[in-house]
Amino acid sequence: MMEYGLLLKGVGSFYEVLTDAGDTVTCKARGAFRREGLVPTVGDRVGIERQERGYAQLATILPRKNVLIRPAVANVDQLMIVVSASVPPPDWMLLDRLIIAAEYLGIEPIPVLNKVDTADASIRNAFLNDYKAFDTLTVSAETGEGINRLNARLAGKVTCFAGQSAVGKSSILNRLLPDLHLETGGLSRKTDRGRHTTRHAELWPYLGGAVLDTPGFSLFETxxxxxxxxxxxxxxxxxxxxxxxxxxxxxxxxxxxxxxxxxxxxxxxxxxxxxxxxxxxxxxxxxxxxx
Ligand SMILES: Nc1nc2c(ncn2[C@@H]2O[C@H](COP(=O)(O)OP(=O)(O)O)[C@@H](O)[C@H]2O)c(=O)[nH]1
Ligand SMILES: [Mg+2]
Ligand SMILES: [Zn+2]
CATH class of the missing domain: 1.10.40.50 (Probable gtpase engc; domain 3)
Structure with missing residues (x-):
């Protein structure tokens, strides 16, 4: 019997799937995918078949709505593009380029101003004025301000968090999912960058959807x-x-x-x-x- 679910992560030739019934199942991919040139990708809606013995089989991959590259993730609904209201000062050009990449891929871009507890008035005003065509969010990972509105936007959606280093992406995700214990702060940043190159993308189930940290996703296509x-x-x-x-x-x-x-x-x-x-x-x- 085929069960359907969301591919959360892949490690080697194993894949972790959250079924629609709420089980987390470790699967092996059907050999035919490789011959067909299909690579199971985090975010894929997949069909799995449990076996009498051994691992369940990842049997089908449903058609994708979109795919981000580096890290590879499929079926993204929205991209939260985080900028800081104080330090580091916003890289507005990066924000605009990430908005273009999202729009081009059919993903809703959501500019997010974090660190509003330390907001510089000129940055806050520039953000609110220049991005009024978007459904922006203002939050503080530190105080929790704006997190309820953020949650309302995350429910039931697959959301990637992007933006320059030190804007507070990991801090926001830690506030949403305290068990993640993501590393935050200046000192870890250097090692962070090294690790990101080898790290696999991983979706974390959240409020009926899922979230993902995408430190440096590629703008190549745009x-x-x-x-x-x-x-x-x-x-x-x-x-x-x-x-x-x-x-x-x-x-x-x-x-x-x-x-x-x-x-x-x-x-x-x-x-x-x-x-x-x-x-x-x-x-x-x-x-x-x-x-
Ligand atoms: N004041 C303040 N500091 C924050 C906030 N969010 C993150 N930070 C700090 O900013 C630094 C970088 O945060 P981090 O989550 O590692 O950023 P990332 O590189 O985007 O993942 C850390 O020292 C955090 O404690 C916030 O809302 N307010
Ligand atoms: Mg981080
Ligand atoms: Zn014209």
Whole structure:
């Protein structure tokens, strides 16, 4: 009899699956996956068959909604992109690039401002103004502020936590799941980085969904997007009237529909400035794609 569940982690040729009935079962993959070039991936919805003796068999992998690479994780619903309200100061460009990667993969990006207990007013204001097109969260892993609202957003979803080092990703996850005992803080950071390169992705079941720490997921796929694909990654642009020129980059072209959004306040100037840099970068990479 086939049972279905969520692939939580893989270690060597073994896989841990949380069944819909709530059991955690260690499985071995069917040999045929390798011949078919299919790699069971954390986040996969899988079918397993328990055996009379020995390990259960991971028998089928259901079609994936999306896959992140490095670390590999499938079927991600949302990406919580964490920035710090004090130290380290936010890398807004990284935030914008992670938003693009999420939008491109069909994952909901959720900018999260952590450390609001130590918030610098200018950082908090920039965050709230520049990301008002998103359903942002403001939290403190230290005091617990905002954690209830965070929980409401996590329930029933597969969520990855991303963002630069020391913004408090592990501290937030420790607050949600105290048994994890993830290492936090400055001293562990160096060893952290070394470990992340070899560490396997692992999903932790939480509130009917699951969470995952993704320290440095790759932005490779979004480095040379076509202009239209890049446009689709900016929710602010949805209010724009059509531009005169198809493929308009919204920089110096006449009769651009996007640029007026800066004056109406729908497109924050800082987001636009970073957008221009990203768009020019994409254009340059498209040109050199086949060099
Ligand atoms: N004041 C304050 N410090 C925090 C908060 N969250 C994390 N930190 C501190 O920031 C440092 C880095 O946190 P960590 O969770 O290791 O960040 P990570 O690298 O993103 O996983 C640690 O010293 C934490 O104690 C917070 O909400 N408020
Ligand atoms: Mg960490
Ligand atoms: Zn335009």
């Amino acid at each position: 480095e040379c997007l076509e202009q239209e694909q890049l446009d689709a990654c900016y929710p602010e642009f949805r209010k724009a009237s059509p531009c005169r020129f198809p493929g308009c980059m919204h920089v110096t072209e006449p009769d651009c529909g996007v640029k007026p959004l800066i004056d109406t306040g729908d497109l924050p100037a800082a987001r636009y400035e970073r957008y221009v840099e990203i768009a020019k970068d994409c254009q340059m990479r498209r040109k050199h794609r086949y060099d």
